[in-house]
Amino acid sequence: MLELTPKKLSDRSTLRINPIKTCQPVGAMYAALGVHQCMPHSHGSQGCCSFHRMFLTRHFKDPAIASSSSFTEGASVFGGGSNLKTAIKNIFDIYDPEIIAVHTTCLSETIGDDLSGYIQDAKVPEGKLVVHTNTPSYVGSHITGYYNMISGFIKYLSESTGEKNGKLALFPGFVNPGDMREMKRLMKLMGTEFIMLPDTSGVLDAPMTGNYTMYPKGGTTIADIRDLGNCEMSLGLGELTSEFAADTLEKKCKVPYKTLPLPIGVENTDAFIMALNQFSKNEVPYEIEEERGQLMDILLDSHQYTHNKTVAIFGDPDTVLGMAQIVLEMGMIPKYMVTGTPGAAFDRKAAALLEKFGVEGCTAKQAGDLFELHQWIKNDPVDLLIGGTHGKQVARAEDIPLVRVGFPIIDRYVHSYMPIVGYKGAIRLAELILNALMDRQDRDCEDEDLEMVM
Amino acid sequence: MKNDAAILPERAQSIRFSECSGDGIKCESASVSGAVSQRACVYCGARVVLNPITDAFHLVHGPIGCASYTWDIRGSLSSGEEGYRNSYSTDLRETDVIFGGEKKLVAAIDEIMASHAPKVIFIYATCIVGVIGDDIDAVCRNAEAKYGIRVIAVKSPGFSGTKKTGYKMACNAIMSLVTPDVLPEKTCGVNILGDFNLAGEMWIIKNYLRRIGVEVVANITGDAKVEDLKQAPTAQLNLVQCAGSMTYLAKQMEEAFSIPFIKVSFFGVTDTSDSLMRIAYAVGDKDVIKRAKAFIEEEKNRVIPLLNKYRKNLEGKKAAIYVGGGFKAISLIRQFHEFGMNTVMVGTQTGSKDDYEVISHLVDEDAVILDDANPAELEAFMKEMGADILVGGVKERPLAYKLGVAFCDHNHERKHPLAGYEGTLNFASEINLSMNSPVWEIIGGINNV
Numbered sequence: 001m002l003e004l005t006p007k008k009l010s011d012r013s014t015l016r017i018n019p020i021k022t023c024q025p026v027g028a029m030y031a032a033l034g035v036h037q038c039m040p041h042s043h044g045s046q047g048c049c050s051f052h053r054m055f056l057t058r059h060f061k062d063p064a065i066a067s068s069s070s071f072t073e074g075a076s077v078f079g080g081g082s083n084l085k086t087a088i089k090n091i092f093d094i095y096d097p098e099i100i101a102v103h104t105t106c107l108s109e110t111i112g113d114d115l116s117g118y119i120q121d122a123k124v125p126e127g128k129l130v131v132h133t134n135t136p137s138y139v140g141s142h143i144t145g146y147y148n149m150i151s152g153f154i155k156y157l158s159e160s161t162g163e164k165n166g167k168l169a170l171f172p173g174f175v176n177p178g179d180m181r182e183m184k185r186l187m188k189l190m191g192t193e194f195i196m197l198p199d200t201s202g203v204l205d206a207p208m209t210g211n212y213t214m215y216p217k218g219g220t221t222i223a224d225i226r227d228l229g230n231c232e233m234s235l236g237l238g239e240l241t242s243e244f245a246a247d248t249l250e251k252k253c254k255v256p257y258k259t260l261p262l263p264i265g266v267e268n269t270d271a272f273i274m275a276l277n278q279f280s281k282n283e284v285p286y287e288i289e290e291e292r293g294q295l296m297d298i299l300l301d302s303h304q305y306t307h308n309k310t311v312a313i314f315g316d317p318d319t320v321l322g323m324a325q326i327v328l329e330m331g332m333i334p335k336y337m338v339t340g341t342p343g344a345a346f347d348r349k350a351a352a353l354l355e356k357f358g359v360e361g362c363t364a365k366q367a368g369d370l371f372e373l374h375q376w377i378k379n380d381p382v383d384l385l386i387g388g389t390h391g392k393q394v395a396r397a398e399d400i401p402l403v404r405v406g407f408p409i410i411d412r413y414v415h416s417y418m419p420i421v422g423y424k425g426a427i428r429l430a431e432l433i434l435n436a437l438m439d440r441q442d443r444d445c446e447d448e449d450l451e452m453v454m
Numbered sequence: 455m456k457n458d459a460a461i462l463p464e465r466a467q468s469i470r471f472s473e474c475s476g477d478g479i480k481c482e483s484a485s486v487s488g489a490v491s492q493r494a495c496v497y498c499g500a501r502v503v504l505n506p507i508t509d510a511f512h513l514v515h516g517p518i519g520c521a522s523y524t525w526d527i528r529g530s531l532s533s534g535e536e537g538y539r540n541s542y543s544t545d546l547r548e549t550d551v552i553f554g555g556e557k558k559l560v561a562a563i564d565e566i567m568a569s570h571a572p573k574v575i576f577i578y579a580t581c582i583v584g585v586i587g588d589d590i591d592a593v594c595r596n597a598e599a600k601y602g603i604r605v606i607a608v609k610s611p612g613f614s615g616t617k618k619t620g621y622k623m624a625c626n627a628i629m630s631l632v633t634p635d636v637l638p639e640k641t642c643g644v645n646i647l648g649d650f651n652l653a654g655e656m657w658i659i660k661n662y663l664r665r666i667g668v669e670v671v672a673n674i675t676g677d678a679k680v681e682d683l684k685q686a687p688t689a690q691l692n693l694v695q696c697a698g699s700m701t702y703l704a705k706q707m708e709e710a711f712s713i714p715f716i717k718v719s720f721f722g723v724t725d726t727s728d729s730l731m732r733i734a735y736a737v738g739d740k741d742v743i744k745r746a747k748a749f750i751e752e753e754k755n756r757v758i759p760l761l762n763k764y765r766k767n768l769e770g771k772k773a774a775i776y777v778g779g780g781f782k783a784i785s786l787i788r789q790f791h792e793f794g795m796n797t798v799m800v801g802t803q804t805g806s807k808d809d810y811e812v813i814s815h816l817v818d819e820d821a822v823i824l825d826d827a828n829p830a831e832l833e834a835f836m837k838e839m840g841a842d843i844l845v846g847g848v849k850e851r852p853l854a855y856k857l858g859v860a861f862c863d864h865n866h867e868r869k870h871p872l873a874g875y876e877g878t879l880n881f882a883s884e885i886n887l888s889m890n891s892p893v894w895e896i897i898g899g900i901n902n903v
Contacts, residue, residue: 004537010569014561016518016545023519045581045612046485047495051523054848063829063852070485071613076585083487090464090488095830106517107581107613110551137517138546138582208897212833212856340518371540390525393539 005371005397007378017371018390020314021340024135024145026052027174028103029066031149034180034198036219037098039091040066043084043113043132044105058410060177060204065214067091067100071107080108081118088122088130095214099129099222103149106137129222131156141341142407143241143316146174150197151248153225160229160253168279169231169255170196171245173238173262173318174407175421177201177218182419183237183263183272189285190276195224195231197245205417229253235275237421238262238318240345263421264322264429265329266295272422291423298430299330305437305454307331314338314373314387315406317346317366321353322420323386323405326429328357335362335382342367370394384436401436405429465489468825479810481825490828492776492849493803495612497580498524499620502866503699504576504608504627505538506530506650506675507683511572514543515559515590516580521545528866530650533657533677542566546582556588563597563605573680574604574631581611604680606630617778618698618804625703628674629710632686637711643669644733645689645713647704648696649720651676652866655873659695659720662874666730666746668737674703687711691736693718693729698779698804719781720873721881722789723757753875761793764882767890769794774841776801776824776832776850777864780809786845786864787816793882798839801827829853843889858897860888 025042029052032040042049049068056064067090069075069083084102091100102115115132124130133152135145150171170187172180180201187194202218228234234249236242236259246257263272269292277284309332313323317339324334337350343366350364363376374394377385385391385402389411395402409415419425438454445451467480485491501524505512514521521543532538544562546555563575575597579590590607597605606627610620644663649656656676663670672678672686686707692715694704704715716736718729727750734746773790777783780802787797797817801824802809813823822835829849836844836859844854847865854861862885864872870880 004540004570006569008569010565012565014544014558015513015565016521016541016543018525018541019518019522019543019545021518022522023517025519041488045495046491046493046616047498047612048519050491050494050498050849051519055523057849057852061852063849063856065490065829067488067490068485070487070489070491073614076581076611076613086486087488090486094488095490105581106519106546106551107585107611110582110585136548136551137519138551139548141518206856208856208858210858210897212829212853214830393526 005374005378007375009372009375009379012372016369018374019340019369020338020387020390021141021143022055023106023137024140024142024148025103025105025137026055027142027145028101028133028135028149029053029064030056030142030174030200031146031198032066032101032103033064033203034200034219035099035101035153035225036221037215038219039095039097039100041069041087041091041100041102042066042105043069043080043102043108043115045071045107048105055408056204059408060416061413062204062206063212064204067095069108076107076111079111080113081121084115084118085122088124092125092128097215099131101149101152102130102132103135103145104132105135109134109136129157143174143341147241147244150245153197154228154245154248154252157222157225158229158249158253159226160255163230164232165193165227165230167193167195167227167231168276169228169234169246169249170194171234171236171242172196172199173236173241174316175238175262176416176419177203177205178417178419179421179425182422182425186273186288186422187276189288190273190280191282192276192280195228196220197225197228229255231255233257233279235260235279237272239349240317240321240341240343261325262318262322263425264319265326265426266292266423267329268322268325269422269426288423291427295423295426295430298427302430302434303331305434308333309384309437310335310382311384311386312336312338312373312377312382314370314391317341317343319406321346321349324350324353326426327386328353328359330430330433332384333359333362335380336373336376337362337364338368338373339366340369374398384433401440403432403436405432465831469822469827469831479807479823479825481805481807481810485826490830491826492828493826494617496614496617496620496623497578497610497612499617499699500608500610500623500627501578501620502528502650503621503624503675507574507678507680508532508535508538509573509679510538511542511566511570511575512538512578513562513566513575514541514578514580515555515583515588516544516546516578517582518543518545520578520580528650529652529868530676531652531654535679537572551582551586554586554588555583556590556593559588559590559593560597563593567601572603574606576627577605577607579607579609579611581613584609584611604631616804621699622702625700625706628683628703629706631680632683633710634684634687638688640690641669641671641688642737643671643689644691644693644737645672645674645686646670647674647692647694647715648700649673649676649873650696653868653871655720655871655877658871658874658876662730662749663733665749666734667739667742668733674700687713689713691715691733693733695719696779697781698806717781719785720877721782721785722792723754723761723875723878724788724792725785726874726878727754757875757879760879761882764886765794767886768882771795771842771889772798772840774799774836774839774844774859776827776844776846778803778847780805780813782864784809784812784816787813789878789881797821798841799824799835801825801832833857843885858894860885860891862888
């Protein structure tokens with residue numbers, strides 16, 4: 001497989017092979033699914049909506065609901081205004097959401113549809129809401145679309161009434177429902193009152209009940225999105241993903257913000273806990289200290305199996321940086337760090353991380369792709385691959401174990417329920433990484449070297 | 455849900471209970487704006503048909519999404535080449551949208567040619583390519599002249615029709631690839647149209663044809679290679695399997711290469727046996743007819759007793775079907791009938807009026823028939839009709855599971871080959887496995903607490 005990937009690197013400035021990103025709208029759809037009783041709406045051709053729902057369904061193994069403006073030839077010539085008007089009417093008539101969150105596509109952006117105008121002119125039933133964001137597929141990536149949609153909710157809905165609510169606004173970054181649950185658990189343990197936007201827990205990891213409901217119990221409520229404007233401060237987790245939303249809230253409602261890396265690994269989780277501590281002025285409870293201590297114990301017990309192992313990490317920018325942090329904490333070397341999402345900040349953050357740990361000879365690349373990463377590995381291999389499902393071809397071709405972390409993971413189950421953030425998440429990552437390396441050792445060693453006790 | 459049956463008034467014409475008479479179902483039209491449709495687009499249709507050509511390069515000209523979403527998602531197996539399992543795109547950016555993407559497309563083709571030697575490159579033009587004014591025909595012409603290979607434009611903007619329009623674009627691309635300057639002599643082989651070698655089904659069918667003495671010239675497009683495809687005009691007969699996508703190509707080949715076609719289906723014992731006999735008679739060779747009869751007899755004797763073992767588990771159960779094309783739906787209804795099961799709901803994304811006509815005659819009077827259904831409709835009717843299992847694709851799977859209904863993927867994610875005699879066994883085994891899994895006991899237990 002993949003014998004087409006030549007070892008020799010060639011100059012490739014335009015052709016994208018095996019991407020590590022997808023387009024903005026799917027990120028916007030994911031964000032909108034994290035709002036309670038919200039119908040994400042794709043303003044474009046029918047295929048976009050269908051592809052995005054399929055993509056999310058394959059990752060979460062749960063229904064992902066969204067509607068489409070279903071553009072035709074006519075709409076592409078005369079604009080999609082009447083499609084959107086009809087869509088809004090139909091959606092409220094039949095699917096009865098509280099709110100519709102419209103995002104655009106490459107087509108509706110290119111023909112210059114004026115979404116603000118269309119929405120102002122649309123007939124919206126009393127008490128119902130329609131918001132939008134622009135998500136041109138030819139800018140940024142799904143990460144861009146994710147934070148654009150969050151900002152869209154804030155722009156339309158968040159208000160500062162002048163009376164503070166004593167809460168922390170939390171932007172969780174582009175993470176799984178399992179991670180959002182873990183963040184909420186830690187905030188509760190720290191006695192922090194919070195509003196989190198979005199919150200896909202209880203939506204894309206909803207329990208099986210024997211009934212299908214279009215709007216499961218989870219998701220940030222509209223009242224809470226409004227109330228974001230009264231928060232004391234906001235905390236954006238994942239600096240490259242959440243700053244834009246935090247900044248939007250500051251501009252609109254004067255809520256000061258702070259950003260931190262995704263709380264993956266020891267130091268990043270420490271920083272998150274300390275930020276909660278500073279905010280709530282509550283002591284760190286023993287339960288959290290105990291988890292941290294367990295993680296220390298595990299890292300110490302297992303350190304000789306991870307020391308100096310080399311790793312290639314690919315995926316979304318903040319996830320890759322977080323994984324690089326924990327990999328370094330485990331004594332491993334993140335030899336290659338690649339994200340498909342464009343943005344020079346990734347390279348800078350990666351360089352700072354390597355400098356902090358005093359590690360040299362690693363390569364980080366934004367706007368990269370898996371084909372190139374595969375070529376690097378062919379020239380100078382690694383011990384472990386960390387990323388989403390699409391790395392499995394490279395893993396097989398080069399016979400390197402793959403630890404599945406990030407988005408999308410379309411060939412395994414359970415992952416979206418389990419956290420990679422917090423000390424608990426770090427314990428889970430340590431187990432995944434150790435199992436991959438130690439299974440490999442068991443598989444590859446000579447008969448006489450097979451160890452019963454490791 | 456405001457409306458009990460969750461039906462948009464505009465959608466009422468696309469749903470019917472089969473006792474209704476009148477002009478038949480409304481189908482082959484654009485989806486209603488605002489509907490949560492399960493349908494895909496023109497690009498998707500074109501890509502799924504051409505993607506199984508294993509030694510072609512599939513270059514998506516447009517922003518990254520369309521290439522990402524279709525990267526190695528169709529379980530079409532290859533007996534050799536793996537190039538089609540990579541994802542190539544021009545990844546258009548904002549500047550390209552402003553200044554045009556032609557230069558980037560030219561450069562991308564150059565970059566492919568610098569390190570590979572493809573025989574054909576398909577250039578898929580997605581939604582915005584026409585809008586920003588790229589002349590991809592010119593780019594393809596120039597690239598063909600420069601490199602001496604086929605570079606074929608597949609104009610498939612998502613808004614320009616339904617998935618079926620995309621099938622046509624793919625068929626046109628295939629015609630462009632296989633049409634020779636001079637029509638060659640006929641051989642006594644057949645082409646197989648509309649099998650995509652999902653889970654290796656093309657191999658099963660080719661093996662059957664070999665057993666009855668019929669040679670296969672070209673597989674279109676499952677496990678196809680460009681050089682084999684180019685031999686297609688020499689065939690004496692076309693076998694059309696996925697009628698929804700390939701009837702159009704068969705008609706073109708009939709006109710251009712004088713190859714007659716017959717429609718076949720290899721889903722279920724009855725359809726497989728009928729199809730093999732019809733192929734044998736169409737080929738017209740006495741020996742082939744004799745061998746076909748013997749082969750069918752032998753396979754039936756082997757398979758039917760095995761199927762009967764499942765039958766006691768399946769008999770009397772109610773099936774719901776939601777698939778892409780009408781022809782597959784028809785085959786599935788027949789197959790469920792063979793298992794002693796009753797189809798209570800049947801829908802398709804792109805079925806034609808003729809398909810729905812046939813369907814309405816195959817199912818019971820109170821069965822529900824839907825075109826381009828949405829999840830709310832599927833939920834409402836599956837519940838109302840008390841379906842025990844749903845046969846569908848990726849988006850329907852979690853819906854069925856949330857309802858506590860068993861499921862079988864008969865689309866890209868099928869786990870085992872479902873065609874032919876062994877496919878029928880696999881199908882029976884799979885639906886038996888899902889319907890009678892111990893998981894239902896646990897779930898039932900929890901729900902009853």
